[in-house]
Amino acid sequence: MRYAMAVDTKKCVGCSDCVVACQTENNVPVGFCRDWVVEVTDGTYPQLEIEIRSERCNHCDNSPCVRCCPTGASHYAEGGVVLVTPDECIGCGACIASCPYDARYPHPDGYVDKCTFCLHNRVEKGLNPACVSVCPTKCMYFGDLDDPHSPVSKVLKTRKFKTLIPEAGTRPQLYFLI
Amino acid sequence: MKEELIVSGRMNHLIDPQLHIWHWHIPLYLFLGGLAAGILFFAALYTILGKEKEYPTAVKIAPFLTPVLLIVGLLALFLDLNHKLYFWRLYTTIRLQSPMSWGAWTLMVVTPLSIIWCALNIKTLFPQWDWKYKWLYDLDAFFRKYMKTISWTMLISSLILGVYTGILFSAFNARPLWNTSILGPLFLTSGLSTGAAAIILLSKNHNERLSMARIDLMLIGIELFLIIHMFMGFLASTQVHIDAASLFLGGPYTTPFWLFVVTLGLAVPALLEFLEIRGFKMPVFLAPALVIFGGLIFRFVIAYAGQASRWLY
Numbered sequence: 453m454r455y456a457m458a459v460d461t462k463k464c465v466g467c468s469d470c471v472v473a474c475q476t477e478n479n480v481p482v483g484f485c486r487d488w489v490v491e492v493t494d495g496t497y498p499q500l501e502i503e504i505r506s507e508r509c510n511h512c513d514n515s516p517c518v519r520c521c522p523t524g525a526s527h528y529a530e531g532g533v534v535l536v537t538p539d540e541c542i543g544c545g546a547c548i549a550s551c552p553y554d555a556r557y558p559h560p561d562g563y564v565d566k567c568t569f570c571l572h573n574r575v576e577k578g579l580n581p582a583c584v585s586v587c588p589t590k591c592m593y594f595g596d597l598d599d600p601h602s603p604v605s606k607v608l609k610t611r612k613f614k615t616l617i618p619e620a621g622t623r624p625q626l627y628f629l630i
Numbered sequence: 631m632k633e634e635l636i637v638s639g640r641m642n643h644l645i646d647p648q649l650h651i652w653h654w655h656i657p658l659y660l661f662l663g664g665l666a667a668g669i670l671f672f673a674a675l676y677t678i679l680g681k682e683k684e685y686p687t688a689v690k691i692a693p694f695l696t697p698v699l700l701i702v703g704l705l706a707l708f709l710d711l712n713h714k715l716y717f718w719r720l721y722t723t724i725r726l727q728s729p730m731s732w733g734a735w736t737l738m739v740v741t742p743l744s745i746i747w748c749a750l751n752i753k754t755l756f757p758q759w760d761w762k763y764k765w766l767y768d769l770d771a772f773f774r775k776y777m778k779t780i781s782w783t784m785l786i787s788s789l790i791l792g793v794y795t796g797i798l799f800s801a802f803n804a805r806p807l808w809n810t811s812i813l814g815p816l817f818l819t820s821g822l823s824t825g826a827a828a829i830i831l832l833s834k835n836h837n838e839r840l841s842m843a844r845i846d847l848m849l850i851g852i853e854l855f856l857i858i859h860m861f862m863g864f865l866a867s868t869q870v871h872i873d874a875a876s877l878f879l880g881g882p883y884t885t886p887f888w889l890f891v892v893t894l895g896l897a898v899p900a901l902l903e904f905l906e907i908r909g910f911k912m913p914v915f916l917a918p919a920l921v922i923f924g925g926l927i928f929r930f931v932i933a934y935a936g937q938a939s940r941w942l943y
Contacts, residue, residue, distance in 0.1 A: 468638040489638035496631065504637075520801055522730035523719040540719050543712025545644075545651040546730050552804035552941045554649065557642035562713030617941045619868070620803055 454513075454597040455531035455569055457584070458604050458613065458627040459506050463591035466491055466504040470583035470592070474508075477570065477582035481560050486567040487583055503630075506583065506592065509534060509555040509567035510616065510624030517547035517556065525563070531596065532625065533571045538563040552620040569594070597625075649805075649937040655710035657929035660795045661824075662703035663737075664817060664925065666696040667792035668825015670744060672842075674785035677777070687833035688842070690754040695828060696744040704737060729798040736794060739787045743780065746773055792818040799936060807874035807939035808932070810863055816856045817929075823849040824925040827899075827918035839914070843903040846921065850900045857892065874939040883935040891931060895924010 466489045474480060474487050487508035494501045511534050518526045518534060525540035526547050536547075541563035548556045548564060559565040570581035575594075579585065584592040595602025600609075604627070613627045636646075644651050673693045676685040711717055721738070725731040750773055752759045761767050773780065796817030799808035826846040833839045864875035878887045902917035 466637055471638045484642050485638070485640050488636050488640040490634055491637040492632065492634045494632045516802065516804060519727045520730065522725055522728045522734060523716075524723050524725060525719070538713075539716065541713050542716045542719050543714070544710070544730060545712065546728070546802075548645065548651045549649065549937070550802045550804050554642075554645050554940075557645050558651070558712045562711075562716075564712075620941055 453531040453599075454625070455511065455533055455571075455575070456595070456597045456604050456625040456627065457508075457569070457581070458593040458607050458611075458629055460589075460591040460593075460607075460611075460629040461503050461505055462629065463589045464489075464504040464506055465589055466506075467588060469586050469588055470506045473582040473586035474567070477573065478568070480565075484557055484559075484565070486555075486565070505628055506587075507553070507555075507616070508583070508626065509569075510553055510622065510626040511567075511569060513623035513625060514621060516550040516552070516622060520546045520550045522546065529571060530576075531571075533569045534566075535568055535571065536564050536566065552617050552622065553624075649940070652710065652933055652937065654930070655706040657933040658926075659703040659706045659710075660798075660817065660933070661926045661929040662699045662706070663795050664792055664821025664929070665824045665828060665922070666699040666703070666740070666744065667788040667795075667818075668822040669693055669696050669699075669828055670740065670747070670784050670788040670825075671792070671822060672825055672829060673747065674781045674788065677781045678785065685829075685838050685841070686754075686835060687838055688829045690751045692825075692829045692832050693744060693747050693751065694755060695832075697741065697748060700737065700741045700744060704741070729794055729801050732790070733794045733798060736787055736790050739783070740791050743784050743787065746780065747784065750774065750777075789818065792821040795821070799932065802936075804941065805874075805936045805939050806868075806870040806941065807864075807877065808936040809871075810860055812856055812860045812863065813932070816853065816860065819849055819853045819856060820925050820928060823853060824922050827921035827925075830918040831915060831922075840907060843906055843917070846918075847900055847903045847907070850896050850903075850921070854892075854896055854900075870939070870941050874935075877935045877939060882938070883931055886927060887931050887935075890927040891924050894920055895927060896921075899924070 468489050471485050471487055475485060480486055487506060490505045490507055492503040511532060515534050518528060523540050523542055525537045527535060529535045543558060543562045556564050556566040569575060574581055580594050584594045593603040593607045595604040597605055599605060608627060611629045613629050615624045615627060640646055669692045672688040676689050682689045708717060720734040793814045796813035800811050800813040803809045823846055826842045830839050830842045861875055864871045877883045899917040899920040902912050906912040
């Protein structure tokens with residue numbers, strides 16, 4: 453099993469509903485966020501191109517955060533989802549420094565926090581992650597890459613896509629449809 | 631022109647707008663750890679070579695600094711943790727791929743060793759010292775019997791301590807400035823150099839000072855070579871590495887690096903030590919004090935500039 457997510461940059465309007473849904477669902481402390489929206493503007497006026505991406509932890513196959521964690525708090529859970537066990541985390545910040553996507557942050561309680569793909573609170577109950585299910589343009593797809601019938605497998609078969617900074621060698625599992 | 635902006639208002643504390651997860655604690659610890667590693671390395675080396683008489687300060691006096699340096703360093707590390715009460719989790723596992731795990735375990739070996747080393751040499755500082763209890767005398771005799779093993783363990787663990795401080799940074803490919811394997815040898819050399827400088831500062835023996843100055847001069851030479859090599863590597867690498875190097879080549883860290891680290895911390899003391907070896911009268915404390923100062927600033931510059939170097943946005 454390999455959980456992955458695809459975000460359609462042609463459909464995303466950057467409304468930030470995914471950010472608020474995540475904060476509510478996961479009780480994210482005020483002032484922090486586990487997902488965010490990036491707007492890329494390219495070109496010179498009036499020839500401008502815009503790309504909007506809803507970003508979060510890439511749940512990399514070759515995660516530098518898991519590699520450099522000195523206690524094993526950062527680990528691969530079911531379906532390759534990268535999680536942090538708060539009771540094992542010492543808050544040293546090595547994983548934060550090691551993430552090329554800056555997807556992690558220190559929780560006010562001390563441990564390091566990040567996107568979980570809503571694994572325990574939603575996905576294990578057969579639901580989509582909060583950000584995916586709340587998206588008003590339905591621009592996000594989630595599922596198991598090993599299952600050819602999952603929404604994410606199907607959309608990656610028919611659409612062109614990219615990942616962020618593949619040259620960092622992390623094998624990210626957050627795909628952007630272009 | 632391409633512009634990437636986070637439009638959902640992300641402002642995660644210590645992450646945005648620029649990563650600043652590590653403050654003064656980490657560079658201070660790296661400096662203290664490197665300095666302690668340097669002192670312990672020379673103490674063990676000259677014991678193994680049987681040169682305790684020629685290098686009395688290196689073997690018997692300078693090591694008294696190391697427990698203090700290491701404990702202050704460990705305290706800084708502890709203060710840096712965000713989830714402090716869970717620090718013991720470091721010692722419930724060994725993770726070979728994590729330099730920080732290596733460091734935690736190395737400190738677990740080096741710190742007690744440095745204390746044992748001081749205990750064995752306590753009569754150098756306090757000739758009237760009395761252990762008072764028989765079991766302490768027995769312990770003293772026990773450790774003395776294994777002096778060779780202790781020296782070798784200390785030699786190797788001090789080298790690991792010195793080199794790991796650099797590897798800790800170079801393991802993070804997310805920060806292009808740190809992502810060069812030269813940082814390991816570079817931090818080790820710098821640590822040995824500051825260690826040699828501390829021995830010069832403490833030594834009252836002219837010949838020992840001159841020998842250590844010769845060694846320090848050589849170490850400074852290696853350090854300069856490694857620094858040039860580091861920049862060659864960056865400038866011949868990818869765009870993010872070129873950007874990382876430009877932090878020092880016209881960017882915000884140009885002055886601290888070239889003025890404080892390279893000029894005052896390496897070039898000037900090298901010149902002073904060279905003149906001293908040639909027989910000129912030099913103020914004894916100046917060159918080693920500059921080397922130690924340069925080593926400290928070097929750790930700060932690399933730790934801060936590294937967090938400013940990145941792939942995205």
